[in-house]
Amino acid sequence: MVKARDSENTSNLKRGSWSPEEDQKLIAYISKYGIWNWTEMPKPAGLLRTGKSCRLRWMNYLRPDIKRGNFTQEEEEIIIQMHQELGNRWSTIAARLPGRTDNEIKNYWHTRLSKKCYQEIQAAIEDNQNNPPGVDSLLPSTPEASNMDGYKESPISSELSIDDYSSSSPPDPAGEIYENQTIKENIGSSNTYRDLQSLLEQYSFPMENLYKVDGCGATAQGGLSKEELQIIFELPFPMEGSDMMEGYGAIPYHGIEVSNSQCGLQEGPYLFSSNYEGGNDFWP
DNA sequence: AAAGAATGCAACCGCATAACA
């Protein structure tokens, strides 16, 4: 596919903030002639702007149906819920909130809601630390609810304690750790990495603590525990198959690596033991 | 009161894809 390029000559076009006069010109023009072609429109409208700039200004600011003012509690809840389900699909989220633009929702998320969610996570973590649950509390109430028969019988799960989650000792990973390669150096290789990176960055997770593990996606050393990651990713435990395939990436922690197989290409998820050697999965 | 830091948000950029020639 040929990369799109603005056909306009941008050498003498105005950039930066819009003046009230420019706003008036655009409103007046659209009111009279409607939106017929963003690229051609600026000239007859008397604007020294690119069509792209005009479109953005109209869509994000000048449209008459744009809702002003603070987000309501209900709107917040919708955004949070949809973001959990869809990720950064701002336009889709905006479609559920009449009068709100994708840009506005995106800004609102980055400046308010992500922090709010992070604080809730922190609170949950603190609560966990004050009142640590046993591993059993992470398990489903019934085996069939998890589709993970045999999990409790695994020697690894039965040996775990809450202390393992917050240990700062290096993991005993399934594969080889590329110690000198941070996640940022591996970003291009996998969508799984991309998704994981963006999510973790959203929560200010120290990227230097993230390493690539051969064949198993990414793993974390130090920083957030599995439970913390689990809260961030809003994952049930154990994860359902579709969760892994939608790009959550590996949700690892010391001792156990929960990963889709081979960097998320085809099958999974698999629950790898710390001594994973290629076939020790409990959940084929 | 002033300076620096943090925050909020409008605007821009690059890319993907639909639409068209």
Added chain:
DNA sequence: CTGTTATGCGGTTGCATTCTT
């Protein structure tokens, strides 16, 4: 079918405003 253009989307940037010290 292929190449080109227009539009829309998500990530990022930069600046104005507000807050903190």
